[in-house]
Amino acid sequence: MKIKLLGALIGTLMVSKLASGMETCLPPLPEPHANNAVASLTINDKLYVVSFAGLREGKTWRDTSKSAYMFIEGNRTWKKMPDIPVQEGRLAASAEAVADKIYLFGGYTVAEDGSEFSTPEVFSFDPVGQTYTRLSDMPTPVDDMVTFVYQNRYIYLVSGWHDTGNVSQVQVYDTKTDSWFRATDYPGTPVFGHAGGIVRNQFIIADGVAVVGKDDNGRRVFDTVNEGWLGTIDQNDPAIITYRKLPQLPGRGHYRMAGAGDTARNQVIFMGGTPTAYNYNGIGYNGKPAEASEHMYAWSFERNNWLLLNDRPIPSMDHRGMVQVDGNWWTIGGLDRNRAVTGAGLSEKLVVCQ
Incomplete structure (x- = not known):
């Protein structure tokens, strides 16, 4: 109850700010989604924020989504977009903006028997025309x-899950040549559900989930x-990366937190997540419920170390990125402290827009 009252109070304050033109507010999605891919871009001085796919409230294989929603600066609500042009809903996709397009990568489908399939599709989405274009599949x-995006051209895909296991590959998509x-x-360690971001030619990767062995029945243990790793991209050759291992983030390890690079602050920001490796329904692979975190961290390139930032009042997890609005980072959707699917926009400045 206290959380709900706090959220309502802060939401009222944010509406007042919005009405006065002080700050843009991201309202809740029309339909709650977790594990949704999010991205934002500015076209003709107007901000567009888009959410793709994810998991609906039922949290079963039937609740995987291919829905898309868009928020346009100056509006008070999200607008339903055409569905992603695929047959099945998907989880754990990623979205990045380059120039006037948003690029959507992969994800996985879930069948009734629980089997999962990593999908190869890549699309560009035109926010103005509200159309999708199929591009070259992921190798x-x-x-x-x-x-993350480098030089406003290359989109890097670091590690992740492929059908039956994690990969160490760094795959790079060239938006100019569709190659x-x-x-x-x-x-x-090859991982999935890790987080990261880039500032100039340096990126940070943190935590995630790995296969750490097998149990007595021969089943994989997650x-x-x-x-933490820092990667530096060679400015003369985007295929060459040198790496340096970083000190560990405080805590046990973080899964499906949100991450993004903030060039103005010279930091990579991380929000939320959980120390529990869980299946898409929020229940750990060990059978224990995952607990969402309210913590925020940043890797400071200036200080060459981790910073512990102010906590957010509402914990959240199951994120696939975050977006920046008026210099303020937001997560959109996810799972809350009770593992319920939410459509809320949660701000780093400890505000909730309702």
Whole structure:
């Protein structure tokens, strides 16, 4: 009850700010979604924010979604967009903006028997025309990977899950030529559900989930990994990356937190997540419910170390990125402290728009 009252109060304050023109507010999605791919871009001085796919409230295989929603600066609500042009809903896709398009990568489907399939499709989405264009498939289909944009041209896909296991590959999509190339492999433990972001030519990758062994019945055991890596992209060759291992983030390891690079602050920001490796329904692979985190961290390139930022009042997890609005980072949707699917926009400035 206290959380709901706090959210309502802060939401009222944010509406007042919006009405006065002080700050743009991201309202809740029309339909709650977790594990949704999010991205934003500015066209003709107007901000567009888009959410693709994810998991609906029922949290079963039937509740995987191919829906898309768009928020346009100046509006008070999200607008339903055409569905992603695929047959099945998907989880753990990634979205990135380059120029006036948003690029959507992969994800995975879930069948009634629980089997999962990493999907290869890549689309560009035109926010103005509200149309999709099918592009060259991923050479190795992955989901739950980290993605980021370099030189407003190249989109990097780092590690992630491919059908039956994690990969160390760094796959790079060239938006100018609709082609792919491989960059230097990720040297850390191959993971899925990790987080990261880029500032100029340096990126940070943190944590995620790995296969750590087998149980007495021969079944794979999944657990969070507490690792941080800094990658530096060669400015003369985008396929060459040098890596340096970083100190560990505080805590046990983080899964499906949100991450993004903030050039103005010279930091990579991380929000939420959980120390529990869980299936898409929020229940851990060990049978224990996952607990969402309210923590925020940043890797400071200036200080060459981790910073512990102010907590958000409402924990959240199951994120596939975050977006920046008026210099303020937001997550959209996810799972809340009770593992319920939410459509809420949660701000780093401890505000909730309702």
